[in-house]
Amino acid sequence: MTVHAIIGGTGLTELSGFVLQERLLMQTPYGPQSAEILRGEYAGREVLFLARHGHPHRLPPHQINYRANLWALKQAGAQAIIAVNAVGGIHPAMGSGHLCVAHQIIDYTHGREHTFFEGDIEHVTHVDFSYPYDEALRQRLIAALMAAGYSFSSHGVYGCTQGPRLETVAEITRMERDGCDIVGMTGMPEAVLARELELPYACLALVVNPAAGKGASIITMAEIEAALVEGIVKVRAVLARVLA
Numbered sequence: 001m002t003v004h005a006i007i008g009g010t011g012l013t014e015l016s017g018f019v020l021q022e023r024l025l026m027q028t029p030y031g032p033q034s035a036e037i038l039r040g041e042y043a044g045r046e047v048l049f050l051a052r053h054g055h056p057h058r059l060p061p062h063q064i065n066y067r068a069n070l071w072a073l074k075q076a077g078a079q080a081i082i083a084v085n086a087v088g089g090i091h092p093a094m095g096s097g098h099l100c101v102a103h104q105i106i107d108y109t110h111g112r113e114h115t116f117f118e119g120d121i122e123h124v125t126h127v128d129f130s131y132p133y134d135e136a137l138r139q140r141l142i143a144a145l146m147a148a149g150y151s152f153s154s155h156g157v158y159g160c161t162q163g164p165r166l167e168t169v170a171e172i173t174r175m176e177r178d179g180c181d182i183v184g185m186t187g188m189p190e191a192v193l194a195r196e197l198e199l200p201y202a203c204l205a206l207v208v209n210p211a212a213g214k215g216a217s218i219i220t221m222a223e224i225e226a227a228l229v230e231g232i233v234k235v236r237a238v239l240a241r242v243l244a
């Protein structure tokens, strides 16, 4: 049976109903991972869990060691990854509380360690990244969302910004012109590093605020936190269905 790993984003530092069996701290050539990997049973299956921002939450998006995280998960036995990401909504359908199974990415980040293929390597490798997310895993998320009856989109272009600041209105307008539906800060390079390690990877994004200029006022952390508290309940229910 495939061993799934969940990478929990903001608001998801633990899985309820998860029976913890082991805490793993892997040695990686890239330095320390964000937190101990939790190995345990969820709905009767072996599952790994990693809190992307650390537990407690302490790493901002641009300081996450994405390479160490992905490497450590692979070493710990992960065979597929479901990433949970809190995002801002750009497309009118992406209101707070909406869930989106992203199908494409535009990467606006810079200066992040974004590849395993560098340094003293035998072959320069250019991985195919036409379709950044694994379609079979995406379809499982979609089926779980349909069964749960939540409002969601089966497609969405995830624009990944550098952070930690939120965007300007002009930046969001530009991203909208580019075709972005949601905006977050942690989708990349995580997705491409999973691809480089040949790990199927999919993203379950929870909209926690209208992106800059898309709401009635400026964005507050209080608004984001309130949307997270409500939305994470749905995320957990979806994960339980996907893993069952």
Ligand code: HPA
Binding pocket: 086, 087, 088, 089, 161, 166, 167, 183, 184, 185, 208, 209, 210, 211, 212, 219
């Ligand atoms: N922009 C970028 N990242 C985010 C946002 C946003 O509006 N909301 C949550 N993560």
